Amino acid sequence: MSVVARHQVSVTGPDGAAPMLFAHGFGCDQAVWSRVAPAFTDEFRVVLFDHVGAGGSDLTAYDPRAYATLDRYAADVLEICEELDLRDVVFVGHSVSAMIGVLAQVADPGRFARLVLLGPSARYVDDDDYVGGFAASDIDELLDLMDSNTFGWQQPLAGLVMPGPELVEDRGVLDASFCRLRPDIAHDFATATFLGDNRDDLARVSAPTLVLQNRHDTIAPLSAGAFVRDRIPGARLEIIETSGHCAHLSAPAETIAAIRGFVSP
Amino acid sequence: MTVASDVAGGSRHDRVPAAYAVLDRLDGRVLEVNEAFVTLLGRPRETLLAGSWSDLLTVAGRIYSETHLMPMLDLNGRVEEVALDVVADGGRIPVLLNAVLDRTGERASIRVVLFGASARRRYETELLRATREAQEARQQADELARTLQQTLIPPVPPAIPRLEVSAVYRPAGDGDEVGGDFYDVFNVGPSTWVVVLGDVAGKGVRAAAVTAFIRHAVRDLAMQVADPADLLHALDRALHARPTERFCSAVLLRLTEDDAGWSIAGAAGGHPLPILGRRDGTLVDLGRPGSLVGLLDDPLFTTFTHRLAPDEFVTLLTDGVTEARRGRELFGEDAVRDVVRSRASDPDGVSAAVVAAVVDYQAGLPHDDIAVLTLHPSAPDGAVR
Numbered sequence: 001m002s003v004v005a006r007h008q009v010s011v012t013g014p015d016g017a018a019p020m021l022f023a024h025g026f027g028c029d030q031a032v033w034s035r036v037a038p039a040f041t042d043e044f045r046v047v048l049f050d051h052v053g054a055g056g057s058d059l060t061a062y063d064p065r066a067y068a069t070l071d072r073y074a075a076d077v078l079e080i081c082e083e084l085d086l087r088d089v090v091f092v093g094h095s096v097s098a099m100i101g102v103l104a105q106v107a108d109p110g111r112f113a114r115l116v117l118l119g120p121s122a123r124y125v126d127d128d129d130y131v132g133g134f135a136a137s138d139i140d141e142l143l144d145l146m147d148s149n150t151f152g153w154q155q156p157l158a159g160l161v162m163p164g165p166e167l168v169e170d171r172g173v174l175d176a177s178f179c180r181l182r183p184d185i186a187h188d189f190a191t192a193t194f195l196g197d198n199r200d201d202l203a204r205v206s207a208p209t210l211v212l213q214n215r216h217d218t219i220a221p222l223s224a225g226a227f228v229r230d231r232i233p234g235a236r237l238e239i240i241e242t243s244g245h246c247a248h249l250s251a252p253a254e255t256i257a258a259i260r261g262f263v264s265p
Numbered sequence: 266m267t268v269a270s271d272v273a274g275g276s277r278h279d280r281v282p283a284a285y286a287v288l289d290r291l292d293g294r295v296l297e298v299n300e301a302f303v304t305l306l307g308r309p310r311e312t313l314l315a316g317s318w319s320d321l322l323t324v325a326g327r328i329y330s331e332t333h334l335m336p337m338l339d340l341n342g343r344v345e346e347v348a349l350d351v352v353a354d355g356g357r358i359p360v361l362l363n364a365v366l367d368r369t370g371e372r373a374s375i376r377v378v379l380f381g382a383s384a385r386r387r388y389e390t391e392l393l394r395a396t397r398e399a400q401e402a403r404q405q406a407d408e409l410a411r412t413l414q415q416t417l418i419p420p421v422p423p424a425i426p427r428l429e430v431s432a433v434y435r436p437a438g439d440g441d442e443v444g445g446d447f448y449d450v451f452n453v454g455p456s457t458w459v460v461v462l463g464d465v466a467g468k469g470v471r472a473a474a475v476t477a478f479i480r481h482a483v484r485d486l487a488m489q490v491a492d493p494a495d496l497l498h499a500l501d502r503a504l505h506a507r508p509t510e511r512f513c514s515a516v517l518l519r520l521t522e523d524d525a526g527w528s529i530a531g532a533a534g535g536h537p538l539p540i541l542g543r544r545d546g547t548l549v550d551l552g553r554p555g556s557l558v559g560l561l562d563d564p565l566f567t568t569f570t571h572r573l574a575p576d577e578f579v580t581l582l583t584d585g586v587t588e589a590r591r592g593r594e595l596f597g598e599d600a601v602r603d604v605v606r607s608r609a610s611d612p613d614g615v616s617a618a619v620v621a622a623v624v625d626y627q628a629g630l631p632h633d634d635i636a637v638l639t640l641h642p643s644a645p646d647g648a649v650r
Binding site: 025026027028031032034095134135138139141142144145146147148149194216217218219242243244245246249250 | 290291292293319323324325326327328329333336347349386390393
């Protein structure tokens with residue numbers, strides 16, 4: 001299976017334009033970019049994809065051992081870039097994909113022109129003086145909660161977390177695979193996301209970086225964004241006046257403006 | 266009469282028998298709660314209205330809400346039957362949540378209904394735990410079976426001076442099921458070797474346990490009983506003495522080297538007879554058929570003897586070879602003989618060629634285990650083979 005099919009990669013925008021690659025975070029799939037990505041398709045070759053395990057990705061490509069850490073996810077990003085021959089990529093990553101972008105850029109510095117990190121946190125669990133915002137027990141509880149919400153989706157139904165049939169009808173233009181994640185994969189991805197620690201990777205980032213943090217974000221607080229800005233050489237931090245963790249959904253216009261200001265100075 | 270009045274912070278939904286609240290989509294402020302919501306949370310209405318949605322959730326619930334609920338609400342307009350814990354005055358309460366996004370007002374809002382679900386969630390948690398335990402138990406059983414199989418896969422035959430032995434074993438299917446085929450090659454005296462190849466009825470861990478028993482029994486008995494037919498009788502009695510109903514087929518050779526070369530004494534029990542081949546392609550069966558081992562009250566086994574000429578070889582195989590099926594068609598003895606004959610000039614390649622032909626015949630997924638073993642005298646030192 002090709003990398004493009006493996007990640008249900010979609011490409012929109014003029015050939016030859018600079019590529020802008022959007023990477024979704026934990027909990028959904030590429031559909032979350034539906035209010036932001038279209039704003040860039042005139043000037044950029046906009047590339048969307050699903051992480052393996054999410055949305056319309058190829059579930060057979062999932063190997064729990066390989067995907068136990070974010071490195072494999074970062075390798076996937078690089079494989080997509082390679083397959084599509086993307087150069088000077090503007091990488092826009094939300095939440096955990098911000099760190100996936102950091103890892104990808106560190107692994108292949110020449111590939112990326114700029115990084116936009118939306119709601120990043122280099123470590124979610126508190127550690128001595130570092131405030132990530134969560135205790136390890138919170139994360140265990142989250143894993144249990146996710147299991148509760150996949151109830152009824154265990155084998156032999158092959159377990160896809162998806163909304164009930166009523167929602168499918170209501171979905172309209174959205175893709176049928178919207179926000180579905182196989183329970184075991186969701187469990188692993190949450191573990192890799194929330195129990196990871198990428199603080200030491202930040203200093204090795206060499207691309208110009210914009211950190212976008214939401215004013216009131218219970219998952220990645222302002223302090224997490226400030227930490228990322230302070231550690232990545234030359235990084236800028238901009239604050240989006242919104243609540244919650246998904247500015248691309250709750251404040252798409254501000255998100256678009258911030259990205260545009262950064263990529264077309 | 267109307268109940269739709271908004272008096273003293275009350276809700277026109279106060280009489281609705283479900284906990285209902287309206288939240289601001291953007292900042293999560295609680296805009297409205299009904300009586301049932303107040304009762305469920307056990308907090309004063311004023312406190313609830315002064316707070317936000319995230320105040321009502323556990324930390325894990327907040328993460329789940331931000332990463333799953335809100336994106337789905339934004340993109341989908343609604344969510345249903347989401348399991349969450351809300352933090353009430355008296356502690357956590359498991360609830361099921363339905364919510365819709367309402368964009369009709371000046372600011373988008375979320376209408377939420379909560380159903381207390383303590384009993385249901387307890388039941389579900391129990392089920393979930395049981396499911397997990399069952400999955401773990403299954404994984405452990407699979408692991409055990411695999412480990413067991415690893416120990417039972419017949420070993421590479423030992424190097425025997427002046428005798429070439431090549432053996433190939435192929436488990437059934439894609440190789441993840443413990444099978445009943447076995448072979449063993451071992452030394453019982455200064456210049457005497459025993460070769461046994463057989464097949465235990467059935468598959469799986471129980472058959473594998475019998476296989477292990479037989480291999481050890483044969484090794485043990487071979488030290489005491491020289492005659493192959495007598496040895497099969499002794500094995501037959503040992504199997505009868507076991508409480509299980511398992512039996513096996515087996516072919517047994519005792520090879521002795523003297524100044525004139527190798528001589529064979531052998532016996533078969535319920536098993537395809539050894540094929541004696543010459544390099545010119547001539548093939549004959551060795552010995553006479555015998556009873557299955559461990560099945561009958563009065564079994565019959567017959568010892569044959571043969572002196573192995575320098576240009577001869579002997580091939581032993583399990584019925585996974587002859588009885589390999591493709592649909593209703595059998596691979597059959599003639600096909601086996603054709604393959605053996607085609608490699609007769611190079612006996613070292615016979616075992617592998619037979620297995621490859623059988624696997625190929627069954628499109629790569631053999632229904633039964635296959636074991637094939639071929640032996641022949643080494644070429645004299647300095648001779649050109």
